[in-house]
Amino acid sequence: MIKVKDLHFKYPRNESNTINGIDFEIKEGEIFGFLGPSGAGKSTTQKILMKLLREYKGEIEYRGKPLASYGDEFYQDIGVSFEMPISFSKLTALENLEFFKNLYKNTVDVEPLLKQVGLWDDRDKKAGEYSKGMKIRLNFVRALLNDPKFLCLDEPTNGIDPANARIMKDMIRDFRNKGGTVFLTSHIMSDMDELCDRVAFIADGKLREMDSPRNLKIKYGKRSVKVEYRENGELLTQEFSMAEIKTPVFCDLLRDKEIETLHSGETTLEEIFIKVTGVALRA
Amino acid sequence: MPRLTVLVKGEFDRLNKYNLFSANFVVLLFWVLLSWFLEGEVLRTFLPVIFLMDSVMMTVLLVGATLFYEKKEHTINSIMISPVTENEYLLSKIIVNVLNSMITVLFISVAVYIIKGVTYNYLVLVPAVMIVTVVHTLIGIRFSYSAKDFTSLLVNFIVYAFLFLMPSVFAALGIISAEVARYLILLPPEASSILISAGFQDVELMKILFGYGYLAVLALLIYRYAVKPKFNEYLMKETGV
Numbered sequence: 001m002i003k004v005k006d007l008h009f010k011y012p013r014n015e016s017n018t019i020n021g022i023d024f025e026i027k028e029g030e031i032f033g034f035l036g037p038s039g040a041g042k043s044t045t046q047k048i049l050m051k052l053l054r055e056y057k058g059e060i061e062y063r064g065k066p067l068a069s070y071g072d073e074f075y076q077d078i079g080v081s082f083e084m085p086i087s088f089s090k091l092t093a094l095e096n097l098e099f100f101k102n103l104y105k106n107t108v109d110v111e112p113l114l115k116q117v118g119l120w121d122d123r124d125k126k127a128g129e130y131s132k133g134m135k136i137r138l139n140f141v142r143a144l145l146n147d148p149k150f151l152c153l154d155e156p157t158n159g160i161d162p163a164n165a166r167i168m169k170d171m172i173r174d175f176r177n178k179g180g181t182v183f184l185t186s187h188i189m190s191d192m193d194e195l196c197d198r199v200a201f202i203a204d205g206k207l208r209e210m211d212s213p214r215n216l217k218i219k220y221g222k223r224s225v226k227v228e229y230r231e232n233g234e235l236l237t238q239e240f241s242m243a244e245i246k247t248p249v250f251c252d253l254l255r256d257k258e259i260e261t262l263h264s265g266e267t268t269l270e271e272i273f274i275k276v277t278g279v280a281l282r283a
Numbered sequence: 284m285p286r287l288t289v290l291v292k293g294e295f296d297r298l299n300k301y302n303l304f305s306a307n308f309v310v311l312l313f314w315v316l317l318s319w320f321l322e323g324e325v326l327r328t329f330l331p332v333i334f335l336m337d338s339v340m341m342t343v344l345l346v347g348a349t350l351f352y353e354k355k356e357h358t359i360n361s362i363m364i365s366p367v368t369e370n371e372y373l374l375s376k377i378i379v380n381v382l383n384s385m386i387t388v389l390f391i392s393v394a395v396y397i398i399k400g401v402t403y404n405y406l407v408l409v410p411a412v413m414i415v416t417v418v419h420t421l422i423g424i425r426f427s428y429s430a431k432d433f434t435s436l437l438v439n440f441i442v443y444a445f446l447f448l449m450p451s452v453f454a455a456l457g458i459i460s461a462e463v464a465r466y467l468i469l470l471p472p473e474a475s476s477i478l479i480s481a482g483f484q485d486v487e488l489m490k491i492l493f494g495y496g497y498l499a500v501l502a503l504l505i506y507r508y509a510v511k512p513k514f515n516e517y518l519m520k521e522t523g524v
């Protein structure tokens with residue numbers, strides 16, 4: 001869907017590059033994520049892919065043609081939500097959506113979407129009176145207005161309560177399951193772990209690692225099992241490597257001792273991120 | 284509905300919701316009130332000033348205010364990731380302001396006819412107000428690019444008005460010789476003033492033709508070299524919200 005080769009970008013007034021030579025590909029029908037701390041260059045990359053920042057170096061192809069060769073019809077099939085929720089504050093939520101909706105050829109009915117994100121009852125409230133979380137959900141609906149094929153979401157779940165974040169994540173997955181492609185960015189590890197088919201680690205404008213969350217965990221995880229058990233009233237722990245769990249020592253332990261807990265030594269994406277980049281996700 | 288129509292309709296909708304229409308209307312009422320107290324020749328000299336002020340100053344301020352809100356609320360980014368082109372967007376601003384100026388012409392003309400029975404050459408006035416509004420919409424957009432906030436836009440405008448109106452005032456006071464004053468038509472507000480005054484008094488045909496030609500070329504040049512190329516840069520410029 002999108003191929004990026006050796007992308008560099010510098011903001012006109014900055015001295016150094018914000019994006020320092022990144023390569024990646026977003027395949028049709030996948031959820032591809034950029035995970036990285038604040039200031040890493042996630043939003044900048046999103047704006048470049050959305051043709052808003054045009055003075056980049058490197059190659060970007062969308063559906064096999066250079067991104068720059070597309071005119072404004074490019075946006076017919078694309079849904080975007082920015083990091084900062086955007087709306088006309090003095091228009092109601094519905095008026096906001098109606099205005100944007102009329103700018104597209106293909107559109108969807110907003111009622112089911114607003115109901116899904118729990119905003120239908122507040123549809124006639126001015127967007128300026130919405131809470132931050134409501135504004136974010138309204139922007140998500142805005143991104144879906146034109147029945148897009150490609151969704152580009154910048155920090156979609158940041159600043160939203162867990163219940164609504166869950167609804168949004170389900171909607172993003174549904175979108176993918178119906179054949180849509182998603183590029184999303186976040187600094188929230190658990191969201192990326194749950195949602196992404198593939199995730200790239202970004203720090204200081206460079207990509208450090210890219211794979212499915214599962215493969216990353218296998219590659220960097222400890223791959224061990226830790227057993228806590230009681231013997232003569234005393235709590236003991238023993239750790240086994242994946243090879244060792246096939247041995248009688250492990251099986252005997254499970255059979256003979258009073259086991260309290262059994263943990264696989266799976267490492268979280270966050271720990272892997274720190275290990276790979278040397279940077280913490282949250283400052 | 285064509286996209287341009289959607290943009291124009293949306294813009295009017297917002298002028299209304301953001302109370303910019305009401306602000307504009309208060310100014311119109313003020314003009315009507317002033318006309319009430321003026322008579323005969325004084326009124327006839329004052330009317331072109333109203334239309335000049337409206338199509339120059341109100342246009343710049345209205346453009347500034349709408350762009351300021353769009354920047355502050357980042358809605359311009361949301362418009363730009365839709366199929367709307369830069370040309371459509373900029374053109375919609377021009378159309379909206381021309382329509383607004385037409386509303387002013389209609390409102391004031393009807394009002395002064397009713398209260399004073401005054402008429403003038405509407406067929407000459409309308410195109411003049413149109414072209415003046417087009418030029419000043421573009422100037423307003425260009426000012427907004429470099430303005431940090433609405434106040435700095437106001438300052439820019441006052442500097443512009445001062446620089447370009449002073450020579451005309453000097454000429455009127457006889458400080459500038461008639462010889463030099465002939466060239467003042469090269470100042471946009473002076474050219475605007477000449478075209479609009481043609482609706483109320485006789486103006487040399489050459490001056491009118493030159494004025495239209497000059498403002499048309501000026502509008503194209505501003506659009507092509509001062510507004511269009513910097514649009515994307517303006518779009519991406521983060522203003523302190």
Ligand SMILES: Nc1ncnc2c1ncn2[C@@H]1O[C@H](COP(=O)(O)OP(=O)(O)O)[C@@H](O)[C@H]1O
Pocket residue numbers: 011013014018036037038039040041042043044045519520521
């Ligand atoms: N408009 C801008 N002008 C100059 N520098 C910017 C601008 N926007 C972002 N930056 C800088 O670029 C870097 C990356 O920012 P960003 O892409 O927003 O990171 P992220 O989205 O990963 O938090 C930061 O150092 C930021 O200060």
Ligand SMILES: [Mg+2]
Pocket residue numbers: 039042043044083154155
């Ligand atoms: Mg960001």
